[in-house]
Amino acid sequence: MLEIRGATKRFGDRTVLDDVTFGVGAGRLTGFVGGNGAGKTTTMRILLGVLSADAGEVLVDGRPITADDRRGFGYMPEERGLYPKMRVHEQLVYLARLRGMRAADASAAADELIERLELTERRDEPIEKLSLGNQQRAQIAAALVHDPSVLVLDEPFSGLDPMAVETVLRVLAERAARGVPVLFSSHQLDLVERLCDDVVVIADGRIRAAGTRDELRARGAGRQWELQVGDDAGWVRGLHDIAVIDFDGDYVLFEADPVAAQSVLRLASERGSVERFAPRRPTLTEIFREVVQ
Numbered sequence: 001m002l003e004i005r006g007a008t009k010r011f012g013d014r015t016v017l018d019d020v021t022f023g024v025g026a027g028r029l030t031g032f033v034g035g036n037g038a039g040k041t042t043t044m045r046i047l048l049g050v051l052s053a054d055a056g057e058v059l060v061d062g063r064p065i066t067a068d069d070r071r072g073f074g075y076m077p078e079e080r081g082l083y084p085k086m087r088v089h090e091q092l093v094y095l096a097r098l099r100g101m102r103a104a105d106a107s108a109a110a111d112e113l114i115e116r117l118e119l120t121e122r123r124d125e126p127i128e129k130l131s132l133g134n135q136q137r138a139q140i141a142a143a144l145v146h147d148p149s150v151l152v153l154d155e156p157f158s159g160l161d162p163m164a165v166e167t168v169l170r171v172l173a174e175r176a177a178r179g180v181p182v183l184f185s186s187h188q189l190d191l192v193e194r195l196c197d198d199v200v201v202i203a204d205g206r207i208r209a210a211g212t213r214d215e216l217r218a219r220g221a222g223r224q225w226e227l228q229v230g231d232d233a234g235w236v237r238g239l240h241d242i243a244v245i246d247f248d249g250d251y252v253l254f255e256a257d258p259v260a261a262q263s264v265l266r267l268a269s270e271r272g273s274v275e276r277f278a279p280r281r282p283t284l285t286e287i288f289r290e291v292v293q
Ligand SMILES: Nc1ncnc2c1ncn2[C@@H]1O[C@H](COP(=O)(O)OP(=O)(O)OP(=O)(O)O)[C@@H](O)[C@H]1O
Pocket: 011, 016, 034, 035, 036, 037, 038, 039, 040, 041, 042, 043
């Protein structure tokens, strides 16, 4: 378990992180979402120790983090940092050796990742000759090659095509399944919604929501309702204490408190058959919009 507690960071007189607290559980894929300038990169740099916080602490398994813990981390920084002239396999072996791996193990780990990330045909090409998407895959391989105990990845999916997203996701999910806490930032809420076990939302340097993906979605549930009736549902639009969001013949999506929603259901069943009546769980994008307001 990786945790950050009460982290505050100021640049000059600007507070860019304000009492940031959240955890990344062992074996959990945790998405870190927030708009431009929200504080994701700054938080990740503090987790990695490349930036120090003005207040707060970073913990591993409940105790203060050490330099030794950090040596075991895998990090994909915002400013991608591979050597342009080095060849992919050579680069990965070099990085793994820096982290103390034996030459044969480093080479085997590099080859395994090259295969898993579908870079086999680029194995011996210099990084600078690769397409941007392939450079990104090589970056991800660089973060993983020394078999890290924790993974912190800044926008690992940006610039990847949908097939590459799936490939990278499989590799990350596999690491998480081995018990590694995985934190990654992303602007792509649809991706986070699909991929993550847990979600942390940051805006203006403050954590606005954190929890399992399903908890977050359930939090927003209970206000929107879907009703499908046997014939025309137009009468719902004439009701007062509800707000119709979407209407299509025999279907209506509306916002209402639970009591008002129940009275809509009662009216509907008095009028005829009710095919479906259920609360609608909002998407992560909707939750995000709401919590960052
Ligand atoms: N070294 C610095 N000096 C001054 N301000 C900084 C510095 N680094 C970051 N900031 C400011 O801190 C705020 C948070 O930046 P940060 O890079 O953490 O956001 P982010 O959520 O990663 O954004 P993005 O999604 O755009 O990368 C921004 O307003 C940024 O301008």
